[in-house]
Amino acid sequence: MHGLVNKALQSFVCNSYGQARWIRITEAAQLGFIEFEAMLVYDDATSHRLLGEICRELGRPPEEVLEDLGTYLVSNPRTEALRRLLRFGGVSYLEFLHSLDDLPDRARLAVSDLSLPALELHEHTQGRFTLTCHPGLPGYAHVMMGVLRAMADDYGALVMLEHEGQSSEGEVIAITLIESAFAEGRSFELGARAG
Amino acid sequence: MRAEDLSQLLGRLCPMHALLDDSGNVTHVGPTLQKLRPRVPMVGQKFLELFQLIRPRSVTTMSGLLDASGSKLHLRFRDAPQTALKGVIVPLAAGKGAVVNLSFGISILEAVQDYDLTSTDFPGTDLAIELLYLVEAKSAAMEASRTLNQRLQGAMIAAEERAFTDTLTGLKNRRAMDHILSRLLSGSAPFALMHLDLDYFKSVNDRLGHAAGDHVLQHVARIMVEETRDEDTVARVGGDEFVLIFRHLHDRARLDGIARRLIARLEEPIFFGKEVCRISASAGTALSSQFRAPDAAQVLNAADMALYAAKRAGRACHRFHRPERPDLCEDHRGQAGFRGQAGPATGHDGSPPRAEPLTGPGAG
Numbered sequence: 001m002h003g004l005v006n007k008a009l010q011s012f013v014c015n016s017y018g019q020a021r022w023i024r025i026t027e028a029a030q031l032g033f034i035e036f037e038a039m040l041v042y043d044d045a046t047s048h049r050l051l052g053e054i055c056r057e058l059g060r061p062p063e064e065v066l067e068d069l070g071t072y073l074v075s076n077p078r079t080e081a082l083r084r085l086l087r088f089g090g091v092s093y094l095e096f097l098h099s100l101d102d103l104p105d106r107a108r109l110a111v112s113d114l115s116l117p118a119l120e121l122h123e124h125t126q127g128r129f130t131l132t133c134h135p136g137l138p139g140y141a142h143v144m145m146g147v148l149r150a151m152a153d154d155y156g157a158l159v160m161l162e163h164e165g166q167s168s169e170g171e172v173i174a175i176t177l178i179e180s181a182f183a184e185g186r187s188f189e190l191g192a193r194a195g
Numbered sequence: 196m197r198a199e200d201l202s203q204l205l206g207r208l209c210p211m212h213a214l215l216d217d218s219g220n221v222t223h224v225g226p227t228l229q230k231l232r233p234r235v236p237m238v239g240q241k242f243l244e245l246f247q248l249i250r251p252r253s254v255t256t257m258s259g260l261l262d263a264s265g266s267k268l269h270l271r272f273r274d275a276p277q278t279a280l281k282g283v284i285v286p287l288a289a290g291k292g293a294v295v296n297l298s299f300g301i302s303i304l305e306a307v308q309d310y311d312l313t314s315t316d317f318p319g320t321d322l323a324i325e326l327l328y329l330v331e332a333k334s335a336a337m338e339a340s341r342t343l344n345q346r347l348q349g350a351m352i353a354a355e356e357r358a359f360t361d362t363l364t365g366l367k368n369r370r371a372m373d374h375i376l377s378r379l380l381s382g383s384a385p386f387a388l389m390h391l392d393l394d395y396f397k398s399v400n401d402r403l404g405h406a407a408g409d410h411v412l413q414h415v416a417r418i419m420v421e422e423t424r425d426e427d428t429v430a431r432v433g434g435d436e437f438v439l440i441f442r443h444l445h446d447r448a449r450l451d452g453i454a455r456r457l458i459a460r461l462e463e464p465i466f467f468g469k470e471v472c473r474i475s476a477s478a479g480t481a482l483s484s485q486f487r488a489p490d491a492a493q494v495l496n497a498a499d500m501a502l503y504a505a506k507r508a509g510r511a512c513h514r515f516h517r518p519e520r521p522d523l524c525e526d527h528r529g530q531a532g533f534r535g536q537a538g539p540a541t542g543h544d545g546s547p548p549r550a551e552p553l554t555g556p557g558a559g
Contacts, residue, residue, distance in 0.1 A: 091314045189311065190327055
């Protein structure tokens with residue numbers, strides 16, 4: 001699995017739960033190191049073992065941990081660069097939702113060996129969508145739940161999200177956009193740079 | 196098409212356009228272009244007084260501008276910030292003036308900062324937002340790669356350090372010495388190479404054990420580092436053999452002084468617990484200037500033979516290599532010592548003075 005995925009888990013655990021617990025997790029997962037490199041690739045088994053030990057250490061199911069990871073990636077100042085890249089998707093939450101189809105291509109444009117599963121947005125009625133997360137990265141849909149929730153806050157939109165389980169094409173998230181401009185949201189200037 | 200329809204159409208498709216009349220006055224301007232100078236209404240001003248044409252050069256009139264309609268225009272604002280712009284001018288029907296469409300080109304990165312532009316300032320087909328996305332994405336990825344590179348470089352330096360260090364004494368090892376010697380040989384700076392061999396070390400080892408031997412070697416290493424300059428190389432190349440390389444030093448008196456001081460300090464008693472260890476040393480030195488085109492084996496062999504001569508002279512001695520008579524070696528006053536033909540004598544401790552020659556089979 002790409003180092004960025006592992007590094008995201010590391011950053012999430014360290015900054016939300018502390019370095020000491022992270023080190024305990026790396027020991028339990030028998031990594032033999034404590035620091036992932038964002039630009040290297042690790043074998044999938046390592047990442048699965050790691051996630052298992054994170055859940056055990058935190059005493060929480062993987063769905064919850066992964067959703068929190070998604071929220072963390074968008075809302076934590078340490079990963080501001082990622083929030084900015086996502087905000088390039090559109091000027092409103094609606095535009096952002098429609099940009100999700102391009103997300104894997106955008107990711108590949110930034111890091112050529114990072115391959116994320118395809119995402120497919122369907123609009124059913126006004127304000128009601130489903131996002132299908134194609135297979136390839138177990139737990140991806142739960143991370144996306146967190147990302148979608150945090151991005152709604154970022155845009156100041158009010159949404160309801162529900163994980164609808166597995167369809168023939170992948171995991172499905174139901175999205176109800178209740179109000180686009182519900183709150184102020186966070187500012188996004190094209191010219192600003194993530195520190 | 197009516198003039199209002201044209202300006203409305205252009206406003207949506209090309210928000211950075213300007214309509215000019217025949218005399219070069221701005222008659223209409225797109226919303227994004229006007230946003231760049233919010234306090235200065237552009238309509239009514241002369242286009243060439245707002246913008247300076249950089250290429251093609253020396254265009255100062257409307258007719259000159261129209262002549263450039265086939266080529267790409269490079270221009271910039273006359274007042275600050277002098278943002279650079281690219282443009283194309285297309286003449287309208289005779290007497291109706293022209294349309295100029297502008298874009299940022301590579302100045303987009305500063306422009307979005309200078310003018311607080313947002314996605315809505317660019318037409319939907321413009322690649323500006325994708326370009327900005329790409330720049331940020333690549334910078335973030337590059338930053339991650341840089342972190343990795345720095346860490347790898349640190350690891351590489353540490354690994355090299357380990358590979359070139361004698362773990363017992365912290366001195367350079369044989370491999371490091373080979374490396375440094377070949378680098379010096381490929382350069383032009385003169386240097387001296389001293390081969391130093393401990394005397395009576397084996398008896399310390401035999402009498403007091405390896406722990407005492409190790410202690411003595413560490414002590415010896417410390418003395419050698421203290422008695423040499425930072426730019427010199429001190430390497431442990433065998434059990435009790437050392438090579439010292441002195442860069443830019445070929446003064447025989449100074450080298451002899453260093454050797455004698457080293458030997459004198461090595462002869463001072465070394466305490467190991469309650470035990471006292473006594474050793475001595477012999478040294479032979481070759482100068483790079485003694486060879487026309489020295490190679491590593493030659494220089495090492497020469498220092499080796501000088502060391503033999505020193506041993507033969509009765510231990511605790513230092514000799515220089517004598518190129519004309521390799522069997523004879525000089526002390527620094529030029530007095531020859533003799534290297535016996537009868538083979539090496541046994542040492543005071545009863546062991547052969549040198550179990551293995553420093554130079555390899557291909558040497559000499």
